[in-house]
Amino acid sequence: MTTGRPDAAPLSELEVARIRADFPLLGRSVRGGRPLVYLDSGATSQKPRVVLDAEREFYERHNAAVHRGAHQLAEEATDAFEAARATVAGFLGTDPGQVVFTKNGTEGLNLLAYAFSNAAAPGALDGADPDWARRLHVGPGDEVVVTEMEHHANLVPWQELCRRTGATLRWVGVTDDGELDDRAARLSEVITERTKVVALTHVSNVLGTLNDLRPDSTVVAAARAVGALVVVDACQSAPHLDITALTATDSGVDALVFTGHKTLGPSGVGVLWARRGLLEAMPPFLTGGSMIEIVRMEGSTWAPPPAKFEAGVPMAAQAVGLAAGLDYLTEVGLDRVHAHDQQLMGHTLDLLADRPWVRVLGPEPTHRRVGAVAFVVDGVHPHDVGQVLDDSGVAVRTGHHCAWPLHRRLRLPASTRASFGVYTTLEEVDAFAEALDRVPQIFGMAG
Amino acid sequence: MDLYGELILDHAKRPQHAGLREPFDVEVNHVNPTCGDEISLRVHLDTVDGGAQDGALVLRDVSYDALGCSISVAAASVMAEETLGHPVAETLTTYRHLHAMLTSKGQDPGDPEQIGDAVAFAGVAKYPARVKCALLPWTAYLDALARAGADISAASEHGDRVDP
Ligand SMILES: Cc1ncc(COP(=O)(O)O)c(C=O)c1O
Numbered sequence: 235m236t237t238g239r240p241d242a243a244p245l246s247e248l249e250v251a252r253i254r255a256d257f258p259l260l261g262r263s264v265r266g267g268r269p270l271v272y273l274d275s276g277a278t279s280q281k282p283r284v285v286l287d288a289e290r291e292f293y294e295r296h297n298a299a300v301h302r303g304a305h306q307l308a309e310e311a312t313d314a315f316e317a318a319r320a321t322v323a324g325f326l327g328t329d330p331g332q333v334v335f336t337k338n339g340t341e342g343l344n345l346l347a348y349a350f351s352n353a354a355a356p357g358a359l360d361g362a363d364p365d366w367a368r369r370l371h372v373g374p375g376d377e378v379v380v381t382e383m384e385h386h387a388n389l390v391p392w393q394e395l396c397r398r399t400g401a402t403l404r405w406v407g408v409t410d411d412g413e414l415d416d417r418a419a420r421l422s423e424v425i426t427e428r429t430k431v432v433a434l435t436h437v438s439n440v441l442g443t444l445n446d447l448r449p450d451s452t453v454v455a456a457a458r459a460v461g462a463l464v465v466v467d468a469c470q471s472a473p474h475l476d477i478t479a480l481t482a483t484d485s486g487v488d489a490l491v492f493t494g495h496k497t498l499g500p501s502g503v504g505v506l507w508a509r510r511g512l513l514e515a516m517p518p519f520l521t522g523g524s525m526i527e528i529v530r531m532e533g534s535t536w537a538p539p540p541a542k543f544e545a546g547v548p549m550a551a552q553a554v555g556l557a558a559g560l561d562y563l564t565e566v567g568l569d570r571v572h573a574h575d576q577q578l579m580g581h582t583l584d585l586l587a588d589r590p591w592v593r594v595l596g597p598e599p600t601h602r603r604v605g606a607v608a609f610v611v612d613g614v615h616p617h618d619v620g621q622v623l624d625d626s627g628v629a630v631r632t633g634h635h636c637a638w639p640l641h642r643r644l645r646l647p648a649s650t651r652a653s654f655g656v657y658t659t660l661e662e663v664d665a666f667a668e669a670l671d672r673v674p675q676i677f678g679m680a681g
Numbered sequence: 682m683d684l685y686g687e688l689i690l691d692h693a694k695r696p697q698h699a700g701l702r703e704p705f706d707v708e709v710n711h712v713n714p715t716c717g718d719e720i721s722l723r724v725h726l727d728t729v730d731g732g733a734q735d736g737a738l739v740l741r742d743v744s745y746d747a748l749g750c751s752i753s754v755a756a757a758s759v760m761a762e763e764t765l766g767h768p769v770a771e772t773l774t775t776y777r778h779l780h781a782m783l784t785s786k787g788q789d790p791g792d793p794e795q796i797g798d799a800v801a802f803a804g805v806a807k808y809p810a811r812v813k814c815a816l817l818p819w820t821a822y823l824d825a826l827a828r829a830g831a832d833i834s835a836a837s838e839h840g841d842r843v844d845p
Contacts, residue, residue: 617750625682633716
């Protein structure tokens, strides 16, 4: 798995120019004719034409309710949906049977968190493999571990699980440099025999920190040693890195999620991957049509996974669109996508280092970061920084980026974040830095 | 850019009447959950005894502690100026006009006769995401009035609800 230093060459200027031509939105202007500089791909990525075409073609040629209907269109729609699942499986280096389509990353994490509390219902684990069943049992005295750098999507569902079950939430801290405090000695206080789940992000959506989740990393090793399930939030790594190592047989990771709309796909689709035994043992999250085996008035039984977790008519067009987006990334080559990100990251950090009134958050070395650079301008609120950038056509995110506890940890109410996509150029980073120079001008600080 | 007029920047740098003071009737805390902006606000109400305003409810003190962007801090400062010492009824009219201006998407330039320095926020109306910043102190203010027992129905055009 990646240590943060890609072997591949970054994308050339010409290659990025060709890529940009595939993204219709990037050609538009904003705020009275200024060229758009989109540095908010961490919130959502723009979509290449192949994704839009794939969705449109599904609706124009094959639309029908997936897994229902005895007609040709229903067959074609089902084939397209299952082919999309196979593409996702390829992207993750896993088997299609282990790929569950969800609405987004948030739903995937809730699906997992609810599996634990639903498992506590009488009979919920009947017939389940005893080892997985034991690992799914969470109650008073048990502990769920997250980190202080989680997006709310990988924090609140676990808080709520603890509230429903009487388990206790614990967390791994974050250092002043924005790294996980994953020294073995510290971890041994947090991850103990009582730990049932360790849920953590691969890449921080604020700091860009790339967490070391290799099988022998301190976190994964500590979780494994106590038999805790390891859940990885790959929402911010999937768009930039080859994440197939996380699903490898011996990775030590039990489940992961990512979200389609950050990974060149449409909104409305996300992915959950989990170990086969875990998927078989986990009770369903949403129930209803499509996920059942036999339904009687008295009660029902469930279809095997992944169908068990896909209640109702699924988001077939969006899944097909996502598959096209993932194919696009694969075609560029994820090593090169990562190398491109590293080049943008290095350039951004250099330009910000030239501006002493900017304080960059997160790890200093470029290779410890992926996708995003959050910063503060001392004396100016991030909202105001973002507004000035927007006035120059530069789109960034401001606020706590759904990571409020992380900001509290860094003693900041909010920050400004620039984030990259495969289509981001070095010139856009230059334009961002230039627009940023208006901040001290407008707010009258010594610039 | 038209958003950051001199008046807003001045108020943001030197917020008027800032800091929580005694005595007060109620204190409220409001946050903007999307950006984390926060305000704590206290009101101290009094009924005028005698004179032209006999029986009117007035703001003896409005004090606050605001943490946030320049727009929300400046809005708190202007809110304090436009309410401190004024009759409650008059401040509700001010709020109504200000709210109309802020939610007009730039159509309503605001009337200085009605809203005083708050006309400086006319530019905010063109940035829907910032309207909540400008309204946060006022939302807190109305909440504080209501909790202090004042009738705030005149804050909305329909007189029955406040929906900032
Ligand atoms: C790290 C991380 N996890 C989870 C999510 C949630 O993704 P979604 O909002 O698509 O469910 C996001 C995106 O905002 C994220 O950045």
